[in-house]
Amino acid sequence: MSATIPVAETPLVRFLLGRADDALILGHRLSEWTGHAPILEEELALANIGLDLIGQARALYAFAAEAEGAGHDEDDYAYLRDEGQFRNLLIAERPRGDFADTMVRQALYAIYAEMFWQAASQSTQRELAGFAAKAAKEMAYHVRHAGTWVVRLGDGTAESHARAQAALDRIAPYLDEMFDAEDPSLAGIVPDVPALRPGWDGAVRALLEEAKLSLPDVPFPQRGGRAGRHGETLGHLLATFQHLHRSHPGATW
Numbered sequence: 001m002s003a004t005i006p007v008a009e010t011p012l013v014r015f016l017l018g019r020a021d022d023a024l025i026l027g028h029r030l031s032e033w034t035g036h037a038p039i040l041e042e043e044l045a046l047a048n049i050g051l052d053l054i055g056q057a058r059a060l061y062a063f064a065a066e067a068e069g070a071g072h073d074e075d076d077y078a079y080l081r082d083e084g085q086f087r088n089l090l091i092a093e094r095p096r097g098d099f100a101d102t103m104v105r106q107a108l109y110a111i112y113a114e115m116f117w118q119a120a121s122q123s124t125q126r127e128l129a130g131f132a133a134k135a136a137k138e139m140a141y142h143v144r145h146a147g148t149w150v151v152r153l154g155d156g157t158a159e160s161h162a163r164a165q166a167a168l169d170r171i172a173p174y175l176d177e178m179f180d181a182e183d184p185s186l187a188g189i190v191p192d193v194p195a196l197r198p199g200w201d202g203a204v205r206a207l208l209e210e211a212k213l214s215l216p217d218v219p220f221p222q223r224g225g226r227a228g229r230h231g232e233t234l235g236h237l238l239a240t241f242q243h244l245h246r247s248h249p250g251a252t253w
Helices: 011-031 040-068 074-079 099-120 126-154 158-174 193-211 232-241 243-247
Strands: none
Touching (some): 011 099, 074 243, 099 193, 126 158, 126 193
């Protein structure tokens, strides 16, 4: 089995890994719908959205490798870090659930990610700014796609409404973590994340009103993903995701 790599996490490397991990883990969750989506068109759409996210992860891992300067590459970061080294938001690693779970999560995360990358397109780091402008355009499509489904489910039949509301109730405890501030030393390089919250609140409120859904009160928001504190679901995901690479180090197609 391949050994776990050590990572020298400066604030910038930690930030880049966190955003890459968000995209990689959520992209993997979307890939789990291959062969299981309710209609063929949606199976193709989810696969393509997942590929968008994995493409974002690859680019961000490349930025992290350059910033760290330790000779690592995107495969090292994806396959040779243990669970506690992953910096993804907890919302990304939640189990696939049913179709409503996927669409509600995807819509709420994509609204946030589009706003984040739009703001990051003004970064003082030129390469990051260029990447962010492209990522924001991809996320705008994700918002439209998932948002349409949230409205369709929430304002549909009694069963689809109940499933969508239940999905929203399940994901609500993991939303606040998205708006935790980044390291102050990264000011100018990364956006002021808490400042994005009012815009996100307004966009989500409008979507949920159209879908006839209600965001529940959450007395105890869940956090810890950025610090490497994850639920058991991430460990299960990584055991499958990393198995081939770790079992056959250096293997190529």
